[in-house]
Amino acid sequence: MTTPGNDPYLISRERLIHAPAGRIFDVLATPALHSVIDGSGTVRGEQPNGPARLSPGARFGMDMRIGAPYRILNRVVEFEEGRRIAWRHFSSHVWRYTLEPRGDATLVREEWDGRAVPWRIVFRLTGFTCRHPASIEATLGKLEDYVLQQRDAA
Numbered sequence: 348m349t350t351p352g353n354d355p356y357l358i359s360r361e362r363l364i365h366a367p368a369g370r371i372f373d374v375l376a377t378p379a380l381h382s383v384i385d386g387s388g389t390v391r392g393e394q395p396n397g398p399a400r401l402s403p404g405a406r407f408g409m410d411m412r413i414g415a416p417y418r419i420l421n422r423v424v425e426f427e428e429g430r431r432i433a434w435r436h437f438s439s440h441v442w443r444y445t446l447e448p449r450g451d452a453t454l455v456r457e458e459w460d461g462r463a464v465p466w467r468i469v470f471r472l473t474g475f476t477c478r479h480p481a482s483i484e485a486t487l488g489k490l491e492d493y494v495l496q497q498r499d500a501a
Contacts (some may be wrong), residue, residue, distance in 0.1 A: 356461040356462045357462055360457055362487040364453050365495070366452070371455060371494055376402075377399070378397055378398070378407045378409065381393065384486055384490045386486035387485070393410070401434070402423065406420060406422050406423075407423075425441075425443060430447075431443070440460060440463070441458075443459075457486060
């Protein structure tokens with residue numbers, strides 16, 4: 348599902364995960380787990396000295412790789428415990444997760460929001476907007492697998 352209007356700079360996918368929102372949110376708020384659930388293959392791991400758990404305004408670094416390795420510093424820009432978390436880095440695009448409890452399950456929506464990026468056309472020209480839907484789907488699948496494995500191990 349893309350968002351209404353099919354804006355190429357706002358890409359959204361969702362998945363119903365049979366786990367409580369708090370458990371899912373804890374995974375999303377833990378930078379050390381971002382490489383575990385990443386479906387794009389670009390997130391390699393967290394940088395040292397960052398927070399163990401994200402909070403409003405928290406800054407955290409990630410080791411990345413798209414062709415060549417690089418590091419990126421992110422800042423949490425939206426935070427509602429158990430319901431919403433989003434971060435961005437220097438280019439102003441936002442990765443956002445919203446969680447809606449549905450009985451004993453949670454509807455998880457992941458969004459890549461590049462609408463605020465002045466040079467956003469570069470994302471289309473380089474193919475990022477074409478790759479994001481599949482990467483988001485894969486991330487949601489890996490998030491679900493991780494959360495359910497942790498539940499079953501408990």
